[in-house]
Amino acid sequence: MADLQGGELVVARYRLDARAPSDLVGIEAWEATDQILDRPVRLSIITSPDAPLTLDAARRAALVSDEHVTRVIDVLHDAARSIVVTEPYVGSTLADLVEAQPLSPHAARAVIGAAATALEAARRRGVHHGALRPSAIRVHQGRVRVTGLGIDGDLVHGEARLDGDAASRADTVALVALLHYALTGDLPRVAHDVEALDPGVVGPARLQVPGAPLVPPRDVDQAVPRDLDTLCSVTLGDHDDGPVTPGQLVSELAPWDSEHVPVTGEVPVAVQPIEPPVTREVTRQSVRTLAAGGASRGAARPGTPPPAGPVRRPSTGRIPRVAPAAAAAGATSLTLKHAAAPAAPAATASTAGPTTTEQAPAAPAGVPNTTQPVTTQPAAAPAAMLSDPGPSGRGPDSPGTTTARPADDGARPQTTKSGRRLRLNPTPYVLALMLVLVVGAGVVAKNTLFSGFEPAVVEASQTPTEEAPADADPAAEPPAEEAPAEA
Structure with a gap:
């Protein structure tokens, strides 16, 4: 090859x-x-x-x-x-973890318990590992993996090949030996002497000497629980005691928490300092204070100016239609007016006083001035919203009170009361016509349906009719009736 x-x-x-x-x-x-x-x-x-x-x-x-x-x-x-x-072999081996320091009892219980669970699932399929050692168990990101199942223990098939219950017992004893190794750092020979092991591989520093007794875990570390110490001492002793299958070992080790499995193989992430959020100071002002006149007169009020009211004609009271350019110019002039000073309160109908003429501010450069001077009266009451015009074409404001409006530039034709468009809604008429057609069709259908059930009326003849003989000519005329003889 x-x-x-x-x-x-x-x-x-x-x-x-x-x-x-x-x-x-x-x-x-x-x-x-x-x-x-x-x-x-x-x-x-x-x-x-x-x-x-x-x-x-x-x-x-x-x-x-x-x-x-x-x-x-x-x-x-x-x-x-x-x-x-x-699948690729990832993570750290049990040998790498123990060489750093022996595992805690909770971590050792969780790692060996997870490996025993995997080997019990394999045993039910008739598969045994046969070469359990510290490098055959890996831990990656908190998950335990058993590697080499079906490969490592089947590389050499000699006379000492185990099968069935003997192979299951060998895997269980090897798991207990790895538990002893995880708790103390001392590796028993049973978890190292693998048939296919490369002779050139250097074993752990604290490998059990052949023939030397094994020190119990509690003699090495007093923090080892008594149940784990007893499990290791009985299973690894001179007698064939202890669990014989990985499933029985799972019962001996349960319960354990997978959170105690060492987390290895994760890439460290640089933690960036968290910057404090940028906060902006927000100035708030009560709306009630503004409505009650709390702000100084003539001072610029925060926020956007209120929308301009509808502009009405002095003669008809209707809202004129202006060109887009004129509307933009009018909106600009109203915005400038609100930004310079607060709007003057509108006068009510009962207010009396001399009228004054106010010239609207000039429009910005490049925009034609389409506003006209308006007349106002001194206000005696707070500002009020303009209502819809009444029958006379004016609102509740006094005749002398008007609002700035853009001038008509002839872009659209003027509308009057007589020129109001009449809109016809055809829906009611169509529905009425359809209803008439449906009713008429129903009447015709009823008359047609029940006309054939009337009895036939036949008038009975007062004179009996003589039947013609069978051999008589049907074309021959019947004989005339004889007149009765006179007495």
């Missing part, structure tokens, strides 16, 4: 990126990319003589569906290579 190189395409789908570390013999691991699905994968190229048996175990492991198991994606075999495609 030719050596593989980075960037090479395997089985026309997986591009090799870089070599991945592996502590087992008979396997060549690569980090690769799936060209079809565009996702990272791990390729385990089996080089051991028992490659067909390893591929068979990997196919059975692909049926295991658990969130704590690194899933087998594909199993490939050609004339030159045997390849197992799995």
Whole structure:
């Protein structure tokens, strides 16, 4: 088999990126990319003589569906290579976590409990790991993953190959040994002596010496709970005691909280200082104060000026229609007037006094002046809104009180009372016509429907009719009746 190189395409789908570390013999691991699905994968190229048996175990492991198991994606075999495609191995191994410092009892319970849950799901499928060690359990972003299921323990198939209950018991004892390692940092031999382990791999510093007794966890750390200490001492002792399946180990460790799983593998995010929100000072003024004249007369009032009232003609009282340019000029002049000084209160009909003529302010440059001088009276009461004109064509204001209005520039024809348009609503007439047609059609239909049920009236003849003989000529005339003889 030719050596593989980075960037090479395997089985026309997986591009090799870089070599991945592996502590087992008979396997060549690569980090690769799936060209079809565009996702990272791990390729385990089996080089051991028992490659067909390893591929068979990997196919059975692909049926295991658990969130704590690194899933087998594909199993490939050609004339030159045997390849197992799995999800990438991410996160920190249990060895990396314990080398920093032993885990707390809550964290150790949660990590080993999650791994036991995954192996129990595999056992129900008839799949066993067979090579549990500190590098086979990883923690990434608070999630525990068991790697190498169906691969690591099936690389070497010798006479000591376990199956069934014996393989389940071996996985359970190895999990308890990893629990002891997570609590104390001392690794028992049962979780290190793997058949396919590379002899050149350096073990942990505190590996159990062959033949030396194992120190109980509470003798190393008094903070270890008694139930965990008893579980490790009984299971790893000289007698075959303790749980025999991963499911029984789950019952021994429960309950645990997944929040106690160490959070590793996360990219630190630089925290930016939070700037205080920019606040703008808002000046508020009571509307009642403005209505009561609380603001000084002649001072500029905050906010936009009030809208101008309708402009009415002195003669007819109707609102004239002006051209757009004239309307814009009139609105500009009214706005300038409100910005310069407060509007003078309008006089009521009962107010009497001399009338004064007020010249409207000049319009801005470039805009024709379309306003006319108006006459006002001194106000004796607060300003009032202009009401709709009455029958006489004027509102309740006095005859001498008018408002600035734009002059008629002839852009639109003037309207009068006699020229008011009459609008006809045809809907009532159409509905009435349709109603008449429907009623007429109903009457005709009723007469037509019931006309055939009247009895036929036939007048009876007073004179009996003599039947003609059967052999008589139908064309022959009947004989005339003889006159009665006179007496």
